[in-house]
Each structure stands twice: as structure tokens, then as C-alpha cells.
Amino acid sequence: MSDIQSDLKQHKTTVVKITEQYLQNIKANAHLNAFNEVFEDVLVKAQDVDTKIKEGKEGKLAGIVLAIKDNICYKDHQVSASSKILDGFTSIYSSTVVERLLAEDAIIIGRCNCDEFAMGASNETSYFGPVKNHADETKVPGGSSGGSAVAVQAGMCHAAIGTDTGGSIRQPAAFCGVIGLKPTYGRVSRYGLIAYASSFDQAGPITKSIEDAALLLEVMAGVDDYDGMVANVPVPAYHKDLEITGKKKIAYISEALNSPGVDPQLKNLLSTQIEKLKNDGHVVEPVSFEFMDYVVPTYYILTMAEASSNLARYDGVHYGYRSPNATDLESTYKKSRSEGFGKEVKRRIMLGTFVLSAGYYDAYYAKAQKIRRMIRDKTNQILSEYDFILTPTAPTPAFNIGENMQDPIVMYLADIFTVQASLAGIPAISLPIGNNDNGLPLALQVITKSFGEADLLKFSKYFLELSKN
DSSP states (O other): OHHHHHHHHTTSSOHHHHHHHHHHHHHHTGGGOOEEEEOTTHHHHHHHHHHHHHHTOOOTTTTOEEEEETTBOOTTSBOOTTOGGGTTOBOSSOOHHHHHHHHTTOEEEEEEOOSGGGOOSSSOSOTTOOOOBTTBTTBOOOSSSHHHHHHHHTTSSSEEEEEESSSTTHHHHHHHTSEEEEOOTTTBOOTTBOOSOTTTOEEEEEESSHHHHHHHHHHHBSOOTTOTTSOOOOOOOGGGOOOOOSOOEEEEEHHHHHOTTSOHHHHHHHHHHHHHHHHTTOEEEEEOOTTHHHHHHHHHHHHHHHHHHHGGGOSSSSSSOOOTTOOSHHHHHHHHHHHHSOHHHHHHHHHHHHHHSTTTIIIIIIHHHHHHHHHHHHHHHHHHHOSEEEEESSSSSOOBTTSSTTOHHHHHGGGTTTHHHHHHTOOEEEEEEEEOTTSOEEEEEEEOSTTOHHHHHHHHHHHHHHHTO
């Protein structure tokens, strides 16, 4: 990012030229299906930023071309959450995230394909079709922010903004060989994000460098009157201090190395990086996380319940798709929702409604809330003794398109390592640490304490450099 801004100040290039190059890259990679729409006004916006640069009035993100996931509202631009039920809907306001990015003169080039309503781990549930992984077009990019990850991976934008409910930034970042950061719950405003599960959703950056992730988080984070869950915690200048100090205590989840479901090359990668950390003077020790078998079912019970509530607003009456076959109020509800939602979204709404229903609330939803607290407490107890927790981001590299679509349980288990941080509400980052024998990206995840993003970013920068040695 600093190189681009240096070239702009020295008049070696312009924001218009940079934007035009990305537009060409998007056109050349259209077959990857990463974008649902490229915004028509993008060159006008770029010209405006060029004028600001000439006047010396540019913001922190001047010259940076970003893509946003298609569940982030941008005033007077379409937003659909990659669903038929919102196809053609134009937002009447901008999310806080978008407002803050625009205020610092970022260029938002388009909206990226994603799993419908952010429900998926492969970007195959989108109404607009699956996204292809640029590393191997027969493979999924991960989900739900798959389009955002591929846009960065294939050079169609400088960075992208995704949302993470249970791994939807980190897992696609892992599959695409880029960096994906999920902030602490309450670090970034959710205002203007189309809700999936409100007690989990967080926006965050997908980038190629830690410096870019730090600066984007710095711009997006902080108190917002429109979101009562945003914490009143000062936002550090993350990008100005990325040097690690002292030696760290790092825990790794022993189940991740012992599980038969984890790819052997990922296990080898984790073991190798553990040895590198030890050799560099850090304390790295195994810890057992006895709730590992419960994290996925707990996460899905809670998020499906919240989705059932959040998606009740899409009824064919207020806005969005309305079935032309409806004849009265009841048929408007039934037909609009049946025709407007995809299979996976309908599955999650029905399961969420079931676990909230009379007779099942205590057996499922209330119990899952208690287990969430236990998972959070155990995770925080580990982090009271260690600076970081290290795991694989996902149990496998990117899998084949269509491979897991018929078995939702297999698909849900792709989240086994990412949902722990989501349930605990703490920050986590996926870091690209090389490729497997087939050239597919492999990644490790680093987790830390609530609002510990500054330390997480410092360690991540150091860890990426160590991994290359």
C-alpha cells in the first residue's frame, strides 16, 4: 500500500490508471465469477481522489482499490447477499465500514460473490453460481467470502472486505493463499452488514500483507452510534507499529495434530512451524481442548437460530423478491420465500426455527448457549497462560467444486478450527504458509485475546517472515 501511495505522490501513476488496470484484470478473470457487479461510477470516484492528491487533501487509503462482499451495504449501489430474494435491490444507505473506507478515499470497485446470505464454506450456494479458485479452477475458493478472497488472490483489487461469522474470512483466505483477519466481536461496527447471525458477524480485511490488514482494520474499527455492540475501546494505530518484542508463549491444540480428519501435509506444516518457533526461542506447548467435538454443533445451532430470526424480514411484502404466483398474503409469504431462498438457506432457517420451537428450545438452543460459555471460558483460560493459540485454519486444502455439496455435515466440519474464535468472540487471523505438493495453498491460524489485534498483527508479520526461512 505504501509503495502505491509513494508512486502517486511522485506522479508516477494516477488513481485512474491503477483502477483501469484492476478493471482489465477483472475482465480477464471474469470466468472465476468473483464479482457479482463492477460499479459503473468507479472511474469518476478515482478521478475525484486524483484531484484530492494534487491538492494534498487525500485520506489514508488514497489510491487503494477495494472490493466488498455482496452483503455489505453501499448507498445507491446494489446489494444482494448473492440471493435471488434480494436480486436487483439497491441500498438506501451505506454501512459504517463503507462510510469509513470512503472517508479515507478508498476506491470501491465492486461487490464480490459469496455464499447466499453468507451461509456456506465453499462459495457454491450463491444464486450467481460458484466462484473458482485461481490456484486451481476445479477447486472451491472457500466460503462464504470466496469471491472477496479470489479477487485479492487473482489481482482484481488491492484488498477486499469480507464478513466472518464462523470462519468466512479466514477459511477462504486459507484456500486462496492470502491473509484473512477476523477482528474481536465488537471491534468493527455491524451496521449495514446484511445479518446472518448477529452475535457472531464481523467485517474484516482480506489482503496480501499484514501492513494492509493493519491499516484497513484501523480505518474500519471503533465506536459507532448505529451499533450498540461496538466496544468503547480505543483503536490503536495498528499499521505504525508491527515489530514484535520479546519471546512469546504459544499453545497449539493437540487434537489438531492427532485428528485423522486433518490433512497429513497440514500436520507436517504445523509441526515444522512449531519447531521453527521453538528454535527461535519461543515457548510452544500442546494444550488439549476437550470441547473440540462440540464447537461445530454448538456454532450451527446458535447461528441457525439467529438466521431464522434475522431472515424473517424477507417475506415478499417489505422489499426484495415477491413471487408473481402469489394470490393472497399467506401465499405471498410461502411462495416468495420458497422461490427466493436457495436450498442451504432454507435448510438453516428450518433448523433454526426447529431449535427455537416450543419443546426443543431448552434441549438445543439453551444448551448450546451454555456450551458456548464453556468454550469461551476454556479458550480464555488458555489465553491467560499463553499469548497465542496456533491451529490449522481449515482441516484440508481447497476441495473440488461439487465434492461436498451433497453432505452438509462434511461441509460444516470445514469450520472446525475457525468457529472456536467465533464462539469466544476473540480475534483470529489466517496466514498463508506455503503450498502442498499439488500447488494448493496451506494456512495456519493464530488466535489471541479480546482486542489483542495489535499483538496479533505484530506476531503475524514476524511469523510469516519466520515461515519463509
